[in-house]
Amino acid sequence: MKITVNQEKKLFKLDTPKTSLVLGLADGKYLGQLYYGRRVRSMNFADLWHTEEYPGTPESAAREEGKFEDVFAYEYPASNNGNFNETCLSVSRPAIHENGHGTSEILVKPTFDSFEILNGKPDLEGLPHTFGDESSVQSLKIVLRDVNEKIRVELLYSAFADTDVITKSVKIVNEGEGVIYLNKALSACMTLNANPEERFEVLTLHGAWARERHMERVELGFGAFSRESYRGVSGHQENPFMALLSRGTTCDSGEVYAMHFVYSGNFLAKAIKNQFSQVRMVMGIHPEHFRWKLSSGESFQTPEVVMTYSASGLSEMTRSLHTLYRNHLIRGFYKDRRRPILINNWEATYFDFDSEKLQAIAEEAAKSGIEMLVMDDGWFGHRNGDDSSLGDWYVNEAKLTGGLKPLVDAVNKAGLKFGIWFEPENISPDSDVYRAHPDWVYQYPESTPVMVRHEYTADFCNPEVTEYVYSRLKAVLESANVEYVKWDMNRPITEGHSLFLPPDRQGEVLHRHILAVYAMQERLLKDFPQLLLENCTAGGGRFDPGMLYYSPQFWCSDDTDAVERLAIQEGTQLLYPLSTIGAHVSDVPNHTVGRVTPFATRGLVAMGGTFGYELDITKISDEDRAQIPVQVKLMKEFSELIRTGEYYRLASYRENNVYDSYMVVSNEKNHAVVFVVQVLSQPNEKSHILKLKGLKEEATYEVREVSVANGSKRLWGTYSGDVLMYAGLIVAREMADFTGLCLELTEIL
Ligand code: DGJ
Numbered sequence: 122m123k124i125t126v127n128q129e130k131k132l133f134k135l136d137t138p139k140t141s142l143v144l145g146l147a148d149g150k151y152l153g154q155l156y157y158g159r160r161v162r163s164m165n166f167a168d169l170w171h172t173e174e175y176p177g178t179p180e181s182a183a184r185e186e187g188k189f190e191d192v193f194a195y196e197y198p199a200s201n202n203g204n205f206n207e208t209c210l211s212v213s214r215p216a217i218h219e220n221g222h223g224t225s226e227i228l229v230k231p232t233f234d235s236f237e238i239l240n241g242k243p244d245l246e247g248l249p250h251t252f253g254d255e256s257s258v259q260s261l262k263i264v265l266r267d268v269n270e271k272i273r274v275e276l277l278y279s280a281f282a283d284t285d286v287i288t289k290s291v292k293i294v295n296e297g298e299g300v301i302y303l304n305k306a307l308s309a310c311m312t313l314n315a316n317p318e319e320r321f322e323v324l325t326l327h328g329a330w331a332r333e334r335h336m337e338r339v340e341l342g343f344g345a346f347s348r349e350s351y352r353g354v355s356g357h358q359e360n361p362f363m364a365l366l367s368r369g370t371t372c373d374s375g376e377v378y379a380m381h382f383v384y385s386g387n388f389l390a391k392a393i394k395n396q397f398s399q400v401r402m403v404m405g406i407h408p409e410h411f412r413w414k415l416s417s418g419e420s421f422q423t424p425e426v427v428m429t430y431s432a433s434g435l436s437e438m439t440r441s442l443h444t445l446y447r448n449h450l451i452r453g454f455y456k457d458r459r460r461p462i463l464i465n466n467w468e469a470t471y472f473d474f475d476s477e478k479l480q481a482i483a484e485e486a487a488k489s490g491i492e493m494l495v496m497d498d499g500w501f502g503h504r505n506g507d508d509s510s511l512g513d514w515y516v517n518e519a520k521l522t523g524g525l526k527p528l529v530d531a532v533n534k535a536g537l538k539f540g541i542w543f544e545p546e547n548i549s550p551d552s553d554v555y556r557a558h559p560d561w562v563y564q565y566p567e568s569t570p571v572m573v574r575h576e577y578t579a580d581f582c583n584p585e586v587t588e589y590v591y592s593r594l595k596a597v598l599e600s601a602n603v604e605y606v607k608w609d610m611n612r613p614i615t616e617g618h619s620l621f622l623p624p625d626r627q628g629e630v631l632h633r634h635i636l637a638v639y640a641m642q643e644r645l646l647k648d649f650p651q652l653l654l655e656n657c658t659a660g661g662g663r664f665d666p667g668m669l670y671y672s673p674q675f676w677c678s679d680d681t682d683a684v685e686r687l688a689i690q691e692g693t694q695l696l697y698p699l700s701t702i703g704a705h706v707s708d709v710p711n712h713t714v715g716r717v718t719p720f721a722t723r724g725l726v727a728m729g730g731t732f733g734y735e736l737d738i739t740k741i742s743d744e745d746r747a748q749i750p751v752q753v754k755l756m757k758e759f760s761e762l763i764r765t766g767e768y769y770r771l772a773s774y775r776e777n778n779v780y781d782s783y784m785v786v787s788n789e790k791n792h793a794v795v796f797v798v799q800v801l802s803q804p805n806e807k808s809h810i811l812k813l814k815g816l817k818e819e820a821t822y823e824v825r826e827v828s829v830a831n832g833s834k835r836l837w838g839t840y841s842g843d844v845l846m847y848a849g850l851i852v853a854r855e856m857a858d859f860t861g862l863c864l865e866l867t868e869i870l
Pocket of ligand 1: 542657658660676
């Protein structure tokens, strides 16, 4: 990576291994984007402003100021006076109106003030952020100022050495005397000066509970296309991601410009194609329900946006993001460690369990090499369903005889680690804590909060609430040898209103909530440095890069069906490393869709994630149980490869309606594993040809078929990398539904 500055022409060039971003100053004051794309050698860009001709900067062609505003590729467009494309910043001041007090939007036009190059990357206090040392990342801070309104805007860019990513974030400082309110403070803007004949598609991930992160592509027409969340969480429905693709982009060809938000709350991702066919993409905290008060001298830091460009299709975008998240976002004890293979009792018992039952599951699991038991929901208060006790974080001794410690000790004695479930952000109306403190949940005065899953959301803007919740979490974790926490959040936030905050701070509630979640998770990791934290939001409703800063893995979806998981995991793998994707083998008929699939196929699908079990191991059939030690052993063998290797998509069931396939190749390209699932058997179909990817052309590989049912490894043949990639392997069509195939490739030297 390299950041170069041309002082004379006022140009800035940020390079990653294969991309460049070039920014410049028109008339020495307006900061704009000149170029983003394939890496270029020179900075000879200033002439491309076209400012001498139409439309001209306001200074060079005063008559055309409005046109300048309308087409200039502003890096951080503010106040919409002539800038009819999307803006990033809107500010108001307190004002006295005829009918009383209010606020008035003010005109903010920040222009260039100064810049600074920083080796490494500064922390974004209180927010999750990517990181790196001086050898792996360089940063550029550009300061813009509105001298009239005394508002400073600091744009922070960081370019990485080992991946084609540039991050952007913004700090807004009130340098004036009075109060200002930020009505909108987005994090990033990108403008492509496209020609009318260039067409773009927009790729996003949409979903619902149990159907998270399905990929969708639509053509971007004139006007705007957005993905957004106002739910207080990033959401099952939308992921904070958007990519512009040149028309017809595939996994391996086409241009991709992507943005991904390192944030877990409300967001806006928007692409706009304007009258001149320019395309602008912006991303940031959603301005709806947002208004942040800044007194004199105070500042607001926006979360960061990850930006990547690929000239060779979607797979390269995926690998750039995976590298970034693995090396520069995930932290802590488990960053570079194999995660324990766990068994979770949710689908096994739901709320109906006691110490004896859990101990029996642990003892049986130990025989198969499973490494951790996770006690899910239902161990506290008087909770025997989802309608009570959230907030009463005290062990229910009617279920756990003698408390938590005897159970944890017994599980440890059986050879397993112990993990526990919490839902810290919510409170049940039927709880002692709610009866004592009805004001501790978000609500509008004199109105009852909206109930979702029999829950209200705890007012995390109130430090008394967060102190109480944290002290209970800590006490439980200190009471026994608990080595894992599943942090759940089962509802959206319906009331962005806190009884604790004054009226002029109500627009801060939803962002403050997320900051408080981050602060509590940070505290948890400081107090328990070896804790494995797995975030979860009724499945994968807050699976975003922000959460990965705290938890190296995230429960991907409550839908554990092997077929449904194909599209869910494909969309998730598109952005997130496989080692972050919580995936378990569950029992059949599947609890969400009722489908019956073979145990081996369920194992194969779960191997594309963290891998674990979610079933009553004491009750499943002997044949299924016999496969568990085989799967566990294989996963232990493959987990390093799956955690650190490069991911290549080979076929998508979502697209072909027949089968799904991807592979993971080690960084040295000497070891790979290929997964194939044939969903439905079809009549009169020929076999599939599987063209592998990411191998060394000249290397020779042994290809073995690995049985996920009995562990055997049968040699298929020995082939060169080029034959495997360009001619491919024949995968015979199976005369059955839901079959799986696993191939292991090992280079022969
Ligand atoms: C939703 C989660 O996704 C499930 O795995 C489980 O933990 C339940 N909540 C418990 O209420």
